[in-house]
Amino acid sequence: MARVSIVTETKCTTTTETTQDVDFVQEDVQARVSKPLWLLIVVTILSSTFLFSLDNTIVADVQSPIIEKFGEVGKLSWLGVAFVLASSATIITWGKLYGIFSAKWIYLASVVLFEVGSAVCGAAPSMNAFIIGRAVAGLGGAGMYLGCLTLLSITTSVRQRPTYMALTGITWGSGTVLGPVVGGAFTQNVHATWRWAFYINLCIGAVFAPVYIFFLPRADPQEGVPLKQKLLQIDYLGVVLNVGAFTALIMAINFGGNLFAWAAGREIALWVVGGVMLLLFGLQQAFKIGTTTQERIFPGDLLRMPIMWLLFALMCAASTCVFIPTYYIPIYCQFVKGDSPLTAAVRLLPFIVLMVFSGLLNGALMSKLGYYMPWYLAGGILTSIGGGLMSTIDETSPISRVYGYSALIGIGAGMFIQTGFSVAQAKVSPSRASDAASLIAFTQNIGIVLALAISGSVFQNQALDSLQKLLPRIPREALRGAISGSNSDLIKTIPAETQAKVIHAIVYAMSHTYYLVITAAVMTAVGSLFLKRERIFVQGMAMG
Incomplete structure (x- = not known):
């Protein structure tokens, strides 16, 4: 395995760390392989992030045929x-596993889990089997995503890293937006069924399998340490408490106001269980119960760095700015323009294309110039303007305004959507790169969950209140199904005059979700003022 010495310039001072001083040894893969093979390795690693993000949203357009097949709409x-x-x-x-075991083999294990979950979904004989498959795929997908970040971190220099992190963000964003498009395409294809929306993962995995197995760097942070000793380093109690806490809390956030009423006993129980488990997890980590400072699962010591708190908040804001337009623009187009789910998803392309361009520009210029603070400031300003304009859209607005305003959000959000990963990893030693990546990736996921939960609550509650006044004889649950898309044909049965009022009420409620985008964008711009005006993406590498 090739080893390198690392020279990192931070805060205008230079420190040198030899391979004896760090745990995570970087591999100069680029020097050992041809450029075409290096490109293939990068594409292979990025493909896993694309599949993970694609599966995150692909069910949006395949829910109806799945319900038709299995029933159990509840x-x-x-x-x-x-x-x-x-x-x-x-x-x-x-993230902790990548800091203990070989990155290659943990990554391969996560790919296998993801592919097994996809196969279960594709071949599912029942709704329960399908749900289990989705959970297994999500478990493996998280490992693939973090593996992508880790593998690119240990095979690139600090100076190169912003460009590669930008590619990761672009791949993630593209997969997220294209999920409904791919799902809708398979659903509407007469020669395929919704099952191929999941089988396609197996095909792509098979294509890249040789690269996974033969060309990915091994990257063992504890080379020579026996497997038994590595297994003893895992914070098993922390894993159980962490999974338990966030499982209950995420269920509470997603089901509240949707599956359960906010005041329902089961909803309250989820919050209580999640809160208690989270408290226990915090105490276990703080007092190192059953673990050590180095081995505890949550990298809490990184939060002693003020910049990590800023990056935490800014990544939550970035997730909000990206996911709310991704979710609500297609819904708007279906209600107002009468688009099919597939056509509505295609209308996101101006948003995603310019976000991709902006992200690439961000990565390239950060690598060259080294500054990161201006990207948050400029991105926050542009996104707040775009969010404000999107909040003015109504049912009479031409689609060109939707394209233009969402493109402005895409440009702004692309400037900082993945910047946090590069900054966080540059601020820690190479041995903590996976910890920094897992912390920011965790924040990204939490931001997505919170953004969609809060925006969904705002949209549904306001829309339902308005619709009940217009349609007092229709049960609230039927109206809820109509605005969520599972019973949208209901609106077509309403008289034309009332239908226009219903559409107006839905679009008006939808416009309020962009207030969250404005808030997140303004928070980004203001937060950027607390970041240092420094150059950190400058690195020299000398072979050891």
Whole structure:
């Protein structure tokens, strides 16, 4: 395994760390392979992030045929929640595993889990089997995503890293937006069924399998340490408490106001159990019960760095700015323009294309110039303007305004969507790169969950209140199904005059979700003022 010495310039001072001083040894893979092979390795690693993000949203357009096949509409919420729950509750655990075991083999294990989950979903004979498959895929997907970040971190220099982290963010964002498109395409194809929305993962995995097995760097942070000793380093109690706490809390957030009323006993029980488990997890980590400072699962010591708190908040804001337009623009187009789910998803392309361009520009210029603070400031300002304009959209607005305003959000959000990963990893020693990545990835997931939960509550509650006044004879649950898309044909049966009022009420409620985008963007711009005006992405490498 090739080893390198690392020279990192931070705060205008230079420190040198030899391979004896760090645990995580970087591998100069780029020097050992041809450029075409290096490109193939990068594409292979990025493909796993694409599949993870694709599966995060792919069920949006395949829910109806799944319900038609299996029934059990009461379990509809689990189609999306199972995946998000499994990935969010375990992502910190994956980060710790990458700091103990060989990155290559942990990554391969996560790929196998993801592919097994996809196969179970594709071949599912029942709704319960499908939900289990989604959970297994989410578990493996979280490991793949963090593995992508870890593998790219240990095979690139600090100076190169912003570009590669930008590629990761672009891949993640593209998969997220294209999920509904791919799902809708398979659903509407007469020669395929919704099952191929999951079987396709097996095909892509098979194509890249040789690269996974033969060309990925081994990257063992504790080379020579016996497996038994490594297994003893795992914070098993922390894993159980972490998974338990976030499972209950994520269920409470996603099911509240949707599957359960906020005041329902089961909803309150979820909050109580989640809160108690989270408290126990915090105490266990703080007092190192059954673990040590170095081995505890949550990298809490990193939070002693003020910049980590800022990056935490800014990543939550970035998730909000990206996911609310991704979710609500297609809903707007379906209600107002009468689009099919597939056509509505395609209308996101101006948003995603410019976000991709902005992200690439961000990575390239940060690598060259070294500054990161201006990207948060400029991105926050542009996104707040775009969010403010999107909040003015109504049912009479031409689609060109939707394209233009969402493109402005895409440009702004692309400037900082993945910047936090590069900054966090540059601020810690190479041995803590996986811990820093897991902390920011955890924040990204939490931001997504909170953004969609809060925006969903705002949208549904305001829309339902308005619709009940217009349609007092229709049960609230039927109206809830109409605005969520599972019973949208209900609106078509309403007289034209009333239908126009209903559409107006829905769009008006939808416009309020962009207040969250404005808030997150302004928070980003203000938060950027507390970041240092420094150059950190400058690195020299000398072979050891």
